[in-house]
Amino acid sequence: MLIIQKYGGSSVANAECIMRVANKIVNTFSNGNKVVVVLSAQGDTTDSLTVKAREINDKASRREMDMLLSTGEQQSVALMAMAIHKLGYPAISLTAAQVGIHSSSDYGSARIKNIDTSRILSELERNNIVLIAGFQGINRYGDVTTLGRGASDTTAVALAAVLGADLCEIYTDVDGVYTADPRIVKNAVKLNEITYEEMLELASLGAKVLHNRAVEMAKRYRVKLVVRSSITEEEGTLIREEVPNMEKLFVSGIAVDDEIARIAVVGIEDRPGMAYQVFSLLAKEKISVDLILQSIGRNSTKDISFTIHKDNLARAMELIEAHRDVLGFDMLSLDDNIAKLSIVGAGMASNSGVACMMFEALYDCGVNINMISTSEIKISVLIEKKYIEKALTSVHDKFVSKQIEFNKGGKQLI
Amino acid sequence: MLIIQKYGGSSVANAECIMRVANKIVNTFSNGNKVVVVLSAQGDTTDSLTVKAREINDKASRREMDMLLSTGEQQSVALMAMAIHKLGYPAISLTAAQVGIHSSSDYGSARIKNIDTSRILSELERNNIVLIAGFQGINRYGDVTTLGRGASDTTAVALAAVLGADLCEIYTDVDGVYTADPRIVKNAVKLNEITYEEMLELASLGAKVLHNRAVEMAKRYRVKLVVRSSITEEEGTLIREEVPNMEKLFVSGIAVDDEIARIAVVGIEDRPGMAYQVFSLLAKEKISVDLILQSIGRNSTKDISFTIHKDNLARAMELIEAHRDVLGFDMLSLDDNIAKLSIVGAGMASNSGVACMMFEALYDCGVNINMISTSEIKISVLIEKKYIEKALTSVHDKFVSKQIEFNKGGKQLI
Numbered sequence: 001m002l003i004i005q006k007y008g009g010s011s012v013a014n015a016e017c018i019m020r021v022a023n024k025i026v027n028t029f030s031n032g033n034k035v036v037v038v039l040s041a042q043g044d045t046t047d048s049l050t051v052k053a054r055e056i057n058d059k060a061s062r063r064e065m066d067m068l069l070s071t072g073e074q075q076s077v078a079l080m081a082m083a084i085h086k087l088g089y090p091a092i093s094l095t096a097a098q099v100g101i102h103s104s105s106d107y108g109s110a111r112i113k114n115i116d117t118s119r120i121l122s123e124l125e126r127n128n129i130v131l132i133a134g135f136q137g138i139n140r141y142g143d144v145t146t147l148g149r150g151a152s153d154t155t156a157v158a159l160a161a162v163l164g165a166d167l168c169e170i171y172t173d174v175d176g177v178y179t180a181d182p183r184i185v186k187n188a189v190k191l192n193e194i195t196y197e198e199m200l201e202l203a204s205l206g207a208k209v210l211h212n213r214a215v216e217m218a219k220r221y222r223v224k225l226v227v228r229s230s231i232t233e234e235e236g237t238l239i240r241e242e243v244p245n246m247e248k249l250f251v252s253g254i255a256v257d258d259e260i261a262r263i264a265v266v267g268i269e270d271r272p273g274m275a276y277q278v279f280s281l282l283a284k285e286k287i288s289v290d291l292i293l294q295s296i297g298r299n300s301t302k303d304i305s306f307t308i309h310k311d312n313l314a315r316a317m318e319l320i321e322a323h324r325d326v327l328g329f330d331m332l333s334l335d336d337n338i339a340k341l342s343i344v345g346a347g348m349a350s351n352s353g354v355a356c357m358m359f360e361a362l363y364d365c366g367v368n369i370n371m372i373s374t375s376e377i378k379i380s381v382l383i384e385k386k387y388i389e390k391a392l393t394s395v396h397d398k399f400v401s402k403q404i405e406f407n408k409g410g411k412q413l414i
Numbered sequence: 415m416l417i418i419q420k421y422g423g424s425s426v427a428n429a430e431c432i433m434r435v436a437n438k439i440v441n442t443f444s445n446g447n448k449v450v451v452v453l454s455a456q457g458d459t460t461d462s463l464t465v466k467a468r469e470i471n472d473k474a475s476r477r478e479m480d481m482l483l484s485t486g487e488q489q490s491v492a493l494m495a496m497a498i499h500k501l502g503y504p505a506i507s508l509t510a511a512q513v514g515i516h517s518s519s520d521y522g523s524a525r526i527k528n529i530d531t532s533r534i535l536s537e538l539e540r541n542n543i544v545l546i547a548g549f550q551g552i553n554r555y556g557d558v559t560t561l562g563r564g565a566s567d568t569t570a571v572a573l574a575a576v577l578g579a580d581l582c583e584i585y586t587d588v589d590g591v592y593t594a595d596p597r598i599v600k601n602a603v604k605l606n607e608i609t610y611e612e613m614l615e616l617a618s619l620g621a622k623v624l625h626n627r628a629v630e631m632a633k634r635y636r637v638k639l640v641v642r643s644s645i646t647e648e649e650g651t652l653i654r655e656e657v658p659n660m661e662k663l664f665v666s667g668i669a670v671d672d673e674i675a676r677i678a679v680v681g682i683e684d685r686p687g688m689a690y691q692v693f694s695l696l697a698k699e700k701i702s703v704d705l706i707l708q709s710i711g712r713n714s715t716k717d718i719s720f721t722i723h724k725d726n727l728a729r730a731m732e733l734i735e736a737h738r739d740v741l742g743f744d745m746l747s748l749d750d751n752i753a754k755l756s757i758v759g760a761g762m763a764s765n766s767g768v769a770c771m772m773f774e775a776l777y778d779c780g781v782n783i784n785m786i787s788t789s790e791i792k793i794s795v796l797i798e799k800k801y802i803e804k805a806l807t808s809v810h811d812k813f814v815s816k817q818i819e820f821n822k823g824g825k826q827l828i
């Protein structure tokens with residue numbers, strides 16, 4: 001089998017971790033598999049490099065940030081090669097430039113366009129374990145790009161797709177995908193299987209287990225994806241397309257994203273095109289907007305609220321403030337004391353009353369809802385950050401815990 | 415003018431140092447010059463990466479070491495670009511791979527073969543300050559190589575040669591080339607000018623101001639080279655070809671190298687080819703040998719002693735020990751408690767009695783001589799490490815201080 005493995009930053013944080021991972025890789029290899037490994041930067045390397053850059057220039061150019069940050073993954077693959085050699089096995093490290101992982105030129109958030117397979121295949125042919133720096137690419141100028149936070153997952157899935165790998169294993173510090181964050185919800189349950197679609201909603205909702213674009217790409221190219229622990233030998237969670245006999249929870253997961261902020265543009269003129277004007281400003285700067293809420297017009301003005309990642313807050317405020325004349329609003333306000341709580345499940349679409357049950361769970365524990373957004377397989381609400389634990393436990397209890405009871409022979413609740 | 419500047423690791427050790435250097439670069443640029451800058455890794459980055467590697471594998475492959483170490487310079491150039499942007503000037507960072515600094519494949523001690531100038535020239539054309547990672551190259555497989563310790567100097571001189579630069583400035587933590595190490599010898603004198611040949615002897619003798627291969631290359635391509643301080647505004651020392659009216663000291667410098675060790679192969683058979691056998695073993699492993707001393711044959715055996723860099727000591731001992739059968743010696747011994755003291759001067763060749771004066775200076779201060787080696791413009795002796803300061807002061811006093819006195823109107827001593 002050809003197996004792609006990806007290990008995150010915490011799995012390679014120090015010499016001891018690296019040796020442990022090297023053993024895992026060598027095990028897979030000595031079972032007769034061809035192995036390609038994607039690595040992230042060690043521990044908090046990326047963060048400490050970012051701090052270094054900010055000391056010098058708090059508005060560092062993205063090209064130079066990518067030049068700086070990409071060194072973290074390069075160090076990881078070199079160190080891992082040394083560790084595997086130490087165990088007496090053949091390995092070679094490669095940067096994105098050496099492989100030929102071609103990307104767009106959007107420094108800091110580049111997208112993989114195509115990957116040359118020749119160097120990888122010839123190294124596999126030579127019986128090498130191939131170690132590839134994740135998170136990075138090169139653009140058409142030969143300059144280094146990075147693919148955005150957590151994008152080593154995407155590198156791994158993209159490699160699995162172009163190499164036609166039999167399996168793509170994402171090793172992380174949790175042992176699979178849970179119905180909710182097990183650090184907060186004590187009785188959260190590990191899922192053995194989940195569909196791409198469900199995982200997509202969970203990933204984009206901040207479940208942090210798997211990078212969103214990685215799941216999208218896995219779905220598109222039908223890459224068999226497993227999330228499992230780099231420490232234990234647990235089975236992990238298989239992410240795959242939906243099949244008839246698949247284990248299926250009514251609500252498969254509950255996710256919290258507390259890295260968001262809300263901006264409210266109050267008293268904007270109530271005429272066509274105003275929403276477009278606000279959001280095109282942000283789109284031009286590649287600031288992603290998540291939930292959007294527009295109040296009903298009143299006195300010829302309306303209010304537009306939306307949520308964005310908190311890292312983009314300062315820039316978004318600046319941008320809108322700079323266009324106050326054009327937009328003609330009365331007031332601009334922000335709230336970064338909020339979190340988004342979401343329930344996800346493919347079974348949701350065919351069941352009515354799910355939203356109502358969620359609101360009831362929040363009412364039960366006295367948590368107020370600020371904004372609501374729904375899709376076919378998810379419902380998100382915005383709540384105050386301090387209520388995260390209370391709300392998560394109550395909602396998890398309402399949906400997942402009772403379903404598990406049912407699956408164990410209880411009666412169906414909904 | 416097109417000026418190449420090189421800043422060493424201590425000059426870019428932290429944010430403050432980087433901003434200071436950025437200001438220096440910008441000054442040169444805003445005086446109407448085109449500027450290409452070569453940088454080393456920050457402070458002790460290279461050492462701490464080496465420690466990291468050793469924790470994992472104390473015999474790490476050289477290819478992977480180069481992959482690891484080359485990240486240090488990449489970080490430096492990215493951070494410097496951010497610093498120059500902060501000052502409002504245009505700059506772009508480039509790795510050796512992006513420039514096309516092609517080298518041989520001897521990982522850890524590769525030699526520059528040729529340099530593509532197109533990317534650099536097009537960035538200069540765009541009015542950019544071009545920042546290039548020193549110390550590194552790429553081989554014909556596209557893999558990263560490093561050029562050996564301190565080789566950022568070589569990168570700078572090579573760039574000056576291929577770009578036809580008007581000047582190559584090597585910025586360091588001393589303000590020029592001195593007649594002896596000013597930290598040890600209080601009355602050491604800074605030289606305004608020195609010939610390539612003299613500098614070559616001083617560099618290879620461990621003066622540490624300038625990398626040996628850089629001086630060789632500067633000599634070959636007649637690159638006008640200046641060594642100066644990255645902190646003060648002092649003039650520095652100009653290294654150039656000899657011209658008739660050049661200021662000329664009888665002995666231009668005294669250097670100490672305490673990073674050496676001596677190996678003695680005792681009781682080797684006294685027949686032709688034995689020296690060849692010993693040194694070909696070392697040559698195959700690219701271990702450079704410095705001083706060599708062979709005793710006169712006696713009882714059909716002889717002794718061969720030689721000095722090497724202390725980093726190569728363990729490997730050299732291993733190699734010779736492993737060939738004990740072939741070489742057939744009685745005993746193998748080592749001494750790493752030694753240092754080499756050398757005097758260098760182009761004026762030496764035409765004056766007799768120089769060696770004698772040096773031996774007298776050592777006798778004056780009671781330092782015993784272990785080995786002696788001479789060339790046209792230098793005399794080296796091996797002494798015990800603990801006598802370095804005493805010997806250096808005494809020799810400096812004998813030659814340089816008295817010459818300076820003479821130059822100031824005293825009488826010529828020799």
